Amino acid sequence: xxxxxxxxxxxxxxxxxxxxxxxxxxxxxxxxxxxxxxxxxxxxxxxxxxxxxxxxxxxxxxxxxxxxxxxxxxxxxxxxxxxxxxxxxxxxxxxxxxxxxxxxxxxxxxxxxxxxxxxxxxxxxxxxxxxxxxxxxxxxxxxxxxxxxxxxxxxxxxxxxxxxxxxxxxxxxxxxxxxxxxxxxxxxxxxxxxxxxxxxxxxxxxxxxxxxxxxxxxxxxxxxxxxxxxxxxxxxxxxxxxxxxxxxxxxxxxxxxxxxxxxxxxxxxxxxxxxxxxxxxxxxxxxxxxxxxxxxxxxxxxxxxxxxxxxxxxxxxxxxxxxxxxxxxxxxxxxxxxxxxxxxxxxxxxxxxxxxxxxxxxxxxxxxxxx
Numbered sequence: 001x002x003x004x005x006x007x008x009x010x011x012x013x014x015x016x017x018x019x020x021x022x023x024x025x026x027x028x029x030x031x032x033x034x035x036x037x038x039x040x041x042x043x044x045x046x047x048x049x050x051x052x053x054x055x056x057x058x059x060x061x062x063x064x065x066x067x068x069x070x071x072x073x074x075x076x077x078x079x080x081x082x083x084x085x086x087x088x089x090x091x092x093x094x095x096x097x098x099x100x101x102x103x104x105x106x107x108x109x110x111x112x113x114x115x116x117x118x119x120x121x122x123x124x125x126x127x128x129x130x131x132x133x134x135x136x137x138x139x140x141x142x143x144x145x146x147x148x149x150x151x152x153x154x155x156x157x158x159x160x161x162x163x164x165x166x167x168x169x170x171x172x173x174x175x176x177x178x179x180x181x182x183x184x185x186x187x188x189x190x191x192x193x194x195x196x197x198x199x200x201x202x203x204x205x206x207x208x209x210x211x212x213x214x215x216x217x218x219x220x221x222x223x224x225x226x227x228x229x230x231x232x233x234x235x236x237x238x239x240x241x242x243x244x245x246x247x248x249x250x251x252x253x254x255x256x257x258x259x260x261x262x263x264x265x266x267x268x269x270x271x272x273x274x275x276x277x278x279x280x281x282x283x284x285x286x287x288x289x290x291x292x293x294x295x296x297x298x299x300x301x302x303x304x305x306x307x308x309x310x311x312x313x314x315x316x317x318x319x320x321x322x323x324x325x326x327x328x329x330x331x332x333x334x335x336x337x338x339x340x341x342x343x344x345x346x347x348x349x350x351x352x353x354x355x356x357x358x359x360x361x362x363x364x365x366x367x368x369x370x371x
Contacts, residue, residue: 001025002304004131004141006117006154009038009093010286011272012147013100015293016109017055022301027110027139028101029117029131035098039171039253041196042206043067043185045088045287047368051294057103064091065199071186077234086370088185088287092175092200119157120144122267127310129268143300146270147293150277151255158266162259169256172222173208178243180205188235191215195236204246207239210256222250260329263292263321264314271296275321276329284368288325291368295320324368 003019005012008030020026052058067088073079105111116134123130129144148154155163176197185198193211200206209230219225231237256277263275271292278285296317303313 001027001139001141003027003143003145003300004029004129004139005145005147006120006131007147007149007152007272007274008034008101008111008113009097009147009149009272009289010100011274011289011293011296012145013097013104013293014052014055014057014290015145015147015271015297016104016111017057017100017107018293018297019300020104020107020109021055022297024304026104026108027112027141028104029112029115029133030101031114031116033113034101035094037173037175037247037251038093038097039173039208039251040093040206040286041198041208042092042200043088043090043196043198043284043286044290045284045368046086047370048287048290050370051290057100059089059091059096059099062091062095062099063201064089065182065201067183067185067198069181069184071184073186073188073233073235075189075191075233079235084185090185090198090200090206092204092206095201117148117154120146120154120266120268142304144268145296145300146265146268146274147272147289148274150253150273151257152274155274160261160265162257162261165257165259167255167257167259168212168214169210169258170213170216170252170254171208171210171256173206173251174243175200175246176205176207176239176243177203177246178205178239180239186235188233190230190233190236193230195230197239205243207243213254222252264318267310267314269296269300269314269317276325278325278329284328287368288328291324291371292321294371295324328368 002024003026005016005028008028012028016026016028067090068084069081070084071079071081101111117131118134119132121130129141131139131144182199188195192215193209195209197205197207215229216225219228226240231240258277261276263270272289275292278288299313299317302308
């Protein structure tokens with residue numbers, strides 16, 4: 001085959017659609033079965049819409065919510081608000097990933113679900129990759145695109161530096177129903193963490209937060225953490241006390257790392273969270289995954305057409321990825337350091353309330369432009 005994509009999330013599926021539209025044989029390997037939930041803020045900047053429409057994958061038929069406003073609160077409940085210059089939309093990964101996977105299969109992409117990759121090896125003799133699945137089957141592809149998310153067993157196999165270090169962060173996601181604005185994405189700070197809430201399709205809301213293992217260990221359970229820590233912020237207390245929780249248990253992911261990552265490993269291009277994760281406080285990770293798929297597909301096309309060598313492919317992709325996302329990730333890590341600690345959070349929110357230009361400048365530095 002021409003292209004094997006490991007991971008059927010936003011990056012993997014949009015790259016599959018793009019490369020299939022260019023005429024290549026594409027296989028996607030996904031370890032779960034669609035539809036399923038992921039720990040994700042479920043807000044996407046409108047910067048991706050021109051690209052999705054070019055792929056005939058406009059999410060409009062899923063009836064996403066239109067989001068035009070941003071709100072930020074300190075742990076004590078002080079708020080600042082600002083318009084979103086470009087705006088965005090809210091859609092669940094449950095719906096969007098399922099939709100994109102269906103489009104991919106309808107166009108001839110092979111989507112292997114409930115399938116796990118055990119190992120990937122580059123074969124210099126054939127200038128190709130051999131991918132071994134958990135059942136022992138081997139697949140050979142001219143190129144492999146890794147879109148396997150925040151943390152994978154493949155990261156261990158590739159001996160990636162971030163995987164060797166413990167990360168203190170964990171993420172929790174609920175879906176809710178409540179009386180809340182549908183056109184606003186809000187980020188509410190609490191001690192050692194922050195929570196985002198925004199509307200998705202069908203009158204539901206995504207409520208997703210990042211905190212530390214230490215915070216959870218002190219409280220014992222997620223329910224106690226929410227009651228004793230998150231609820232000290234009055235905006236979060238209102239959500240937790242009035243919302244209807246739609247699922248018995250939240251989605252949880254541990255060991256989330258925001259450390260720098262490489263976008264090329266063992267001649268395999270990486271995109272989405274596998275290549276670098278922006279802090280939830282800055283949002284827009286979903287748009288970055290889709291944009292990364294566009295960059296990877298563009299450069300892979302040049303290679304598969306024989307116009308550039310593999311060395312040039314990797315060099316150009318690294319340069320494009322860094323130019324597009326490097327500053328956004330740096331700003332994200334900087335901004336994250338300003339929040340989560342009550343005293344500093346109060347000071348920052350208090351100062352930004354009177355500096356709207358600063359708020360807009362920060363948002364622009366963590367968002368891209370239409371492509």
